[in-house]
Amino acid sequence: MTTTIADEPPARRNATPGPERGGGATLADVARLADVSRATASRVLAGRAAGKSASHARVLAAAEELGYVVNGLARSMMGVGRRSIAFVSSIMVGPTFATMAGGAEDIATAKGHLFTMCTTGGDLDREAALIETLSEQRVAAVLLVGSTPATEEFERRAQGYSDTLARVGARLILCGRAALPEHPQIASIDYDHRGGVRSGVEHLVGLGHRRIAFVGSLDDMTTPHQRFLGYQDGLADAGIEFDADLTVQSGNSSDDAASATVAFIERHPEVTAMVCQTDVMAVGVCRALHDAGIAIPAQISVVGFDDMQLVADLTPSLTTVRAPFHRVGELAGRIAVGGVYDGPAVLPVELIVRGSTGPVRA
Amino acid sequence: MTTTIADEPPARRNATPGPERGGGATLADVARLADVSRATASRVLAGRAAGKSASHARVLAAAEELGYVVNGLARSMMGVGRRSIAFVSSIMVGPTFATMAGGAEDIATAKGHLFTMCTTGGDLDREAALIETLSEQRVAAVLLVGSTPATEEFERRAQGYSDTLARVGARLILCGRAALPEHPQIASIDYDHRGGVRSGVEHLVGLGHRRIAFVGSLDDMTTPHQRFLGYQDGLADAGIEFDADLTVQSGNSSDDAASATVAFIERHPEVTAMVCQTDVMAVGVCRALHDAGIAIPAQISVVGFDDMQLVADLTPSLTTVRAPFHRVGELAGRIAVGGVYDGPAVLPVELIVRGSTGPVRA
DNA sequence: TTGTAAGCGTTATCAT
């Protein structure tokens, strides 16, 4: 004997990591239990039912009883529902990224969007794959954060990202990265890397310094490069000739900067000030100088960049450049949620003078 | 004359912030252009077509020409496609959260999930709304991160979160928060707050300290409370009677801790060591002591918690407790992506002895 | 290998 149960649902598939189907109650279940149509149930649950009829209460009760949770994915397919804003950076830790992310998230969630964070680990292929994935998920916008290679090849990549995103109605926004003049449809919210370092050098020059070194990664990424240019600007302003021997290459860790400094200072005892690409490097520089018995700022002044937490608490406290990271995130977020974008923004930075810089000794 | 175009699509709706519909090409468009069925197009594009027929190439070409981007939302409805892992914390900045997030993100993206970060700003209503929203979006799991109120009311809330998530096949995972014994289905990956502070006190006792103060926020949140208990444990171990007068209340900013210390140390000059709930507080304590002309560690030793970046570079460098934040994130991530959970985990922490602690002077 | 057809869980249209 063969028994056929008419309304037996078909076997459920179960493909991870896909959303589990058939898990909870659906709108149809609620409607059935409340003895109304799906349309009515939908209206009631979305709070867009006219008055409150008898069915109104029944629908609510049924939803409650069944533990109904509306399927946002299905809603999205109808053109309602939430879109995500994506934040793509090379790495997640680090006060600068986190602060920018915080600014963007504030705006995004205030507007009812979800906020997705992705890291690339600096891998451009991963970055491209990520943009593709995010497009598939129909994000509202992608914030591409931080430094990028300052190459034509990258510009082509970015154009590709922008094109892919545009196909799904999403926008690409660069954060903390200068606009690409050839690609005006790619938005950019940046801060004044170059002017910041320049003002640091200016400050030192005002204190009488002339032999000023620069510590940085000196690669072709935008952030290092812009900051390096700011150093050169500062020298030029003061009529000091740029001397390539006074640039110190270092990775962005305090240990790297410390060992680079040890080697450097031995060759160049005449230097009276060191300008660093980042606070992290500056901290390493300070440690190396201290260990070498060189007094800060009596013998050598040090300037950082980023004004990260705790550098004010170092001994001596660090003179550095403060950038409005949170504000950068906010502005980018505003564009991401549909605000108007009228051209690249470059937010001003501020030199915070503290104890690590002082007059050059006579 | 009335002209009716048969295949004219209906007018598109356009409700922000919902995903823009009708934007790009659909699978049907690709199939039409390639002159195959949607099924074939789907198979080819998903790379699950058998061999490579003539149509194979045509589909690829059509997709390319149309700039087709598969709709991941629609895929999700079929049970395939990516689910997100959500990371919910009170705030985004802060090295501990960011590091945990990094660990979780590593695992999540490696398994093809998206990673969504949401902040509550410490608002429990926002937290509840967020859980609801994330359930609607059919996340795979929610990582609830950091301290929570240690109250029965919170346990009820958490149970509610867990229930809502369970309805959509998702899991709730506490990170950096002890398990709730009454609610074993809520997973927990925690680290040893209590043991960490205890070992700090033990270290001080070993150096001869007896008058040891505790600086913390002293509220009913789990993290502060656990760390406070660790302080009491440490005292008890050494047979030192707990003296409530030696607890200092402070907000979690170095400025707060500094001003609290100023007031405290005047009343209690007999204290020879201060154990702090966080590194941030410890830094404030150090600054206040330094400004008051009290030498660290000669006159007073200081212990922190978290081992955040740069505390090793302070003068003196900070003795603190290092917790495996990245690992906590990884383990939580592993459960989130479907790994087995066999009971609460409490990861060990490590006391990092540096320059801020020394023997009590004779 | 390919096509047909039946979903997935919503919302919107348009009658009633």
Place this chain on the structure above:
DNA sequence: ATGATAACGCTTACAA
């Protein structure tokens, strides 16, 4: 106020 019904864009038996 409510209910049929048709989308939305995709996947996948099942049949050819």
